[in-house]
Amino acid sequence: MSGSLARTDRLRALALLSPAYLWLMAAVFLPLSAMAFFSFLSDVPFGGRDWQFTLDNYRAFLETPTYATLLWKSVKLGLIVTALSVLIGFPCAYVLAKVVRGRSREALFLLVILPFWSNSLVRIFSWAIVLRGNGILGSTVDAILPWDVRLNLMFSPTAIVIGLVHSYLPYVILTSYLALQAIDDSLIEAARSLGARRRTILRRLILPLAAPGIIAGAVLIFVPVVGSFMEPRILGGRRGTYYGTVIEDQFVAVFNWPLGAALSFILLAVVLGILALASPAIRRATL
Amino acid sequence: MKRFLLTSALVMASQAAAADEIRVLNWQGYGTDLDWAIAAFTEKTGHTVVHEYFTSEQEMLTKLRTNPGAYDVVLINAAYTAQAQSEGLIAPIDSSKIGNFADLDPALVGNEDLNPAGALHGVPWTWGLTSIAVNTADFPELPTSLSVLWDPALKGRVSIRDDGLEAVQFAAMATGQNLNQITDLEAVKARLTELMPQVTTFWSSENDWNQFMAAGDFVVATYWSGSAARSIANGLPITFIVPEEGALGWLDGLSIPASSTKMDAAHAFIDWMVDPEFYVRWDTEGAPATSNTKAAAALPETSFNRAVLGDPAVVAKVQFMKPVSDADRETYLKLWQDLKAAQ
Numbered sequence: 001m002s003g004s005l006a007r008t009d010r011l012r013a014l015a016l017l018s019p020a021y022l023w024l025m026a027a028v029f030l031p032l033s034a035m036a037f038f039s040f041l042s043d044v045p046f047g048g049r050d051w052q053f054t055l056d057n058y059r060a061f062l063e064t065p066t067y068a069t070l071l072w073k074s075v076k077l078g079l080i081v082t083a084l085s086v087l088i089g090f091p092c093a094y095v096l097a098k099v100v101r102g103r104s105r106e107a108l109f110l111l112v113i114l115p116f117w118s119n120s121l122v123r124i125f126s127w128a129i130v131l132r133g134n135g136i137l138g139s140t141v142d143a144i145l146p147w148d149v150r151l152n153l154m155f156s157p158t159a160i161v162i163g164l165v166h167s168y169l170p171y172v173i174l175t176s177y178l179a180l181q182a183i184d185d186s187l188i189e190a191a192r193s194l195g196a197r198r199r200t201i202l203r204r205l206i207l208p209l210a211a212p213g214i215i216a217g218a219v220l221i222f223v224p225v226v227g228s229f230m231e232p233r234i235l236g237g238r239r240g241t242y243y244g245t246v247i248e249d250q251f252v253a254v255f256n257w258p259l260g261a262a263l264s265f266i267l268l269a270v271v272l273g274i275l276a277l278a279s280p281a282i283r284r285a286t287l
Numbered sequence: 288m289k290r291f292l293l294t295s296a297l298v299m300a301s302q303a304a305a306a307d308e309i310r311v312l313n314w315q316g317y318g319t320d321l322d323w324a325i326a327a328f329t330e331k332t333g334h335t336v337v338h339e340y341f342t343s344e345q346e347m348l349t350k351l352r353t354n355p356g357a358y359d360v361v362l363i364n365a366a367y368t369a370q371a372q373s374e375g376l377i378a379p380i381d382s383s384k385i386g387n388f389a390d391l392d393p394a395l396v397g398n399e400d401l402n403p404a405g406a407l408h409g410v411p412w413t414w415g416l417t418s419i420a421v422n423t424a425d426f427p428e429l430p431t432s433l434s435v436l437w438d439p440a441l442k443g444r445v446s447i448r449d450d451g452l453e454a455v456q457f458a459a460m461a462t463g464q465n466l467n468q469i470t471d472l473e474a475v476k477a478r479l480t481e482l483m484p485q486v487t488t489f490w491s492s493e494n495d496w497n498q499f500m501a502a503g504d505f506v507v508a509t510y511w512s513g514s515a516a517r518s519i520a521n522g523l524p525i526t527f528i529v530p531e532e533g534a535l536g537w538l539d540g541l542s543i544p545a546s547s548t549k550m551d552a553a554h555a556f557i558d559w560m561v562d563p564e565f566y567v568r569w570d571t572e573g574a575p576a577t578s579n580t581k582a583a584a585a586l587p588e589t590s591f592n593r594a595v596l597g598d599p600a601v602v603a604k605v606q607f608m609k610p611v612s613d614a615d616r617e618t619y620l621k622l623w624q625d626l627k628a629a630q
Contacts, residue, residue: 046353066628134503154504155488237488241627254620255349 039261057262067246067263071270074243077157078226081164082218085172088165090214093176094206098185112173120167124234127163128154131235155237163231168224172217179213180206215282223271227264243267306333307552309359312350315340316493316517317362318413318569319560328559334552342491343450351376355546359553362412365538366610369403378545379406384554387561390581400610401540409540410557415512415575415596416605417453418534422506423524433461433532435507437478442485446499446508449489451623452611453535454479457509460532460606467609472618479626497523516591517573527591529601536607539575 043051061067096108130136132154153159191201229244250260313319320338329335341347344367363371371377382388395411436445447454456466458478487505490496493514499505515527543553559565563582570586576596577583586593
């Protein structure tokens, strides 16, 4: 009796889960395996070109120090942008979840999500207008300060970081907000009634309980930023060459898809490696 | 009234029967996509024109390879025509279908790069120079040498195109080498390494260039003569300079992809593109030099193409670009990538 019940349950679960798995197969697994296949070829297998299997694309990464240098540069960029986003985003989320209530919370929430509704390219171009030498920011600062200022943030690593932080900040705010929202206010009241100071409450109560949200947000930001190419290209100028832009070049400009695919998989492996190294710390924080 | 409606319906029907939609692959804002030109072409022939754009020659070849049948006319720089032909991407031109063919400059029609395998694969359309342009307001005295790009006073106000081949060729000219036969690559690399700190950003399209120049992001940059004529016509205060070291010459042809199914309409479009009527009007808006001798003769004396490119002293300084072997291209690309990555 109980056995047949378990079986119907399992069948029902299978039926309910199958759309999701089919979708994952079609949208994630198939394109990814096509790229994995490309990464082992000597040339693209269409347009009447000769190709055979080879490991040369992976060897190219090991033999060319440029790629490793750029990968390290991109990882550093990812770390900086993630750290800044958490530092700015967590206080915002805290204010949203615990300080403001009612209408103003809705309004603030809308403002946080608003950047998500505009195209990312549009956001980056608006930053270009703001940051350039005689742009909005430069002119404003020059008008306010009595002495002559030439503020030119455009075409620098700073511009890239500003553009990326702005693009990805909502992720960490949203995930932290959800985690903070789940913290029962009476816990904080209890801590306060037992004489805990604000800093102690933050360090020993709020941060540990909100950690899963912060970490989820950080991972959501770190992974795409390491592979980002559009923001460095538009805002970075001469110094805008990163690992992501090199991969983009292989696909768009040089027509070396196999090398581009191999570089992408190396990036994937490195990002997974970093997450695996960090996972003990993550598990401790989320338990 | 009834008869009038009937005849117009008949005319429209007959036009619709012969009308094709042709797809043109070109740089954005480069002649073929002018609204008035397309309208005039549609009125003459009934064919409609749709555009798609590329931002580098490699991207153009990629699009031809990956989308067979998607394009009917493609702009190919003469240095790439042979490669496109050898990959079977483009078909030979049927000159009998081009009414203006007899007026084209025989030297350009006979250009060996446009005639791979002994047959014309690209109708010579325009030619011009890649040299430098400066913001006239920042230069009371115009520079006469390429060394202006390396001027320490202009640090952070210089730009070059994000293209390894072109960067190497400019450095080769600056070091006094023949750009089709670069022998001292070390000197080129050293010169480019010195150039990098001067550069504020790289440009990749004419639109980019105009925005950067108008915003004051740079005051001197490499540029194409045809684009310079257009930018000047649009009111940018710039001067195009052919320095004493020389300038890079290029020749653009219009080709028809082998996979095109609308060969007649494609030939008709190319015929309109080399028509003097089209060129003389295009020149008033800023155009590169034409391949049609009748069109060139019809230009006013003050035109950029007559005043700058018509000057024999300028033409004597031009080094025309030859096809570059894959191995050399790869070497230059690698050199360029390494330089960019080191920034």
